[in-house]
Amino acid sequence: MSEAWLNEIQQQFAATGIETVEHHPARLLPARQLEIAPHAWVPATALCRQCAMRWAAFWVRETGSGLEAFSCLEKGGGYLILSTRLGEQQPLESIAHLYPAADRPQRHAHDLFGIAFEGQCDSRRWTRHQAWREDDFPLRGDGQTTKPPAPTPAPTPADDSYPFVQASGSAVYEIAVGPVHAGIIEPGHFRFQAVGETVINLEKHLGYVHKGIEKLARGRDLDGLARLAGRVSGDSTVAHSWAACQAAERVLGVEPPPRAQLLRAIMAERERVANHLGDIGAICNDVGFAFPHYQLSRLKERLVRDNALLFGHRLMMDRIVPGGVAIDIDSQGADHMFACTQELESEVARLIEIIERSESLEDRLMTTGRLTPEWAAELGCLGYVGRASGCDFDVRRDAPYAPYHRVEVAVPGYRAGDVAARAKIRADEIGISLGLMRRFVELLEPGEHRLPMPQGRGGEGLGIVDGWRGEIISYLALDADGRVERFFPRDPSWLNWPALEQLIQGNIVPDFPVCNKSINGSYSGQDL
């Protein structure tokens, strides 16, 4: 179905006079990549918008003679990648007026590559604070001969001059929060404008945990890449390392053995369940209902202890490696897992029943932080954020990758878009994931769990998997020696963070923590 759709859009490009070049053999399977001229960048994107495609990712790569820009879109499980080549200093037209979610990725690309965007309303810096100068672009240069970053004062000055959107009026006041927050949480800055208790605007300033992941990837071998990808966002270590390994395997034409695929999926579902358990509890706790918090964190602890028992690491870091998985489980382990999922499922079901019966919780969570389906679609929200607001895209169901092509993945969906709906999606997903885990355990057959990766070959690849926050897209280019030339992991948080700024409007300031928790974007995954 997605093939037919992609053919159709390609015909529409031709009909509107947009010349496209398709590479043979295809560069970025399973996506269809079409190269277009820079002047066709906006018309082609506008056409995609007309066809109701979802915009998913933007990244840039250095070529010998300039830059190559990529924009990834999706519809019906079919991925389209538009790419264009730019000479040195050549600007690209902004697509943020067509897809608002492209705004920050473009600003990120500008801060790191120096690519200029024409017609972008918001040209403020995004990832750059005060650690490097305005005319320095950390990702320019081949990695070996890069000029050293121009000295900026040490210690790095505080970034206190970011030009936030202002509001004025006698009753308007501002609340500045962060980067250090009052809890065990990642850093970022939130700037509220409020009247009385009501938030009239929220703007985020992220980039505080930018630690140069894209640059650090350069020159690494594949094992090093997998380790780094596993630390893009530690709560999604399985999903990110899977996406990176999938990309590497596609570059080199390696198909991991079926046993490895199943073990990867088991780990990914365990990661999903663990995070959902913790976050549903935290949402309840944020409105003062401690019982589910302690009960669910108890179940989460049991799950991560089993992770350590079965896979040798509580978060399953570095267990997904290029070519397969680093650790196999025995039949005893499989039986144990099967039994535990059944027990966990009945415990969770009982707790959710109690949670759903709580009127005070209902009062606090329903209609709070409502993201309308229109806004969710406009921003291309992913995972539970999208699914609670009518956008139920799920890579596992809509663009299945091994081993999800062997099973049926149910995807819950609501349209209420409030905190309650997002929590409900996550409760539903726990049950579905536990079912999938059992199915994968049943499908396990003896066999290899890791294949060797060929050395000394280059190329490009794309990894697309569904993490617990939603779709992760990882772009990977290897040089002729098989070392990483470019790695860009697009965490779903890029698309979910802007939703928070929308849904908080009109809510009261004290509801911000619970709204934020219901989105739970990754700072590290976004800042890179």
Next chain:
Amino acid sequence: MLGMFHKIFKTGLVTEEPASDAEIEQLAPELKRMVDKQFRGSLAIRMVDAGSCNGCELEIHALNNPYYAIERYGVHFVASPRHADALLVTGPVSRHMEAALIATYEAMAKPCYVIASGDCACNGGEFGVNYASCGAVENVLPVDLKIPGCPPSPAQLTRGLLILMGQREPVQR
């Protein structure tokens, strides 16, 4: 309401007199003794993520779950650095967090302890020093204790805190 009480009653007490880990079993009462002695029964920790991947935070959160319940030893996490006896730092210190980390440290009453938690905080880990990262916490602040691990497990964190209690004085600056 009755359902809730039934569940609580049926769940019982899961908090471990950490029997599943012989080492912790010895450590826990010791930790309690040390907190009582050195900090008059209460060790307040301000936690700052200075650039971590969020893996360390998950495990620090776990210290508060019913299995570890670290508060029973008097160890608790506070919102303000002014209330804190110790600063627990995770991650390599990103250059963008450098000023905020120093400001947090300076807001604390002295003497105070600085704990680097996790491989990144101890030695830069997977990230090291680069255009955006200062690497290990000790490149920015004087560090009293390093707790290695990627991420350190709740048991390793508990052990680390105990070692800290055993030290007489914080590093003097």
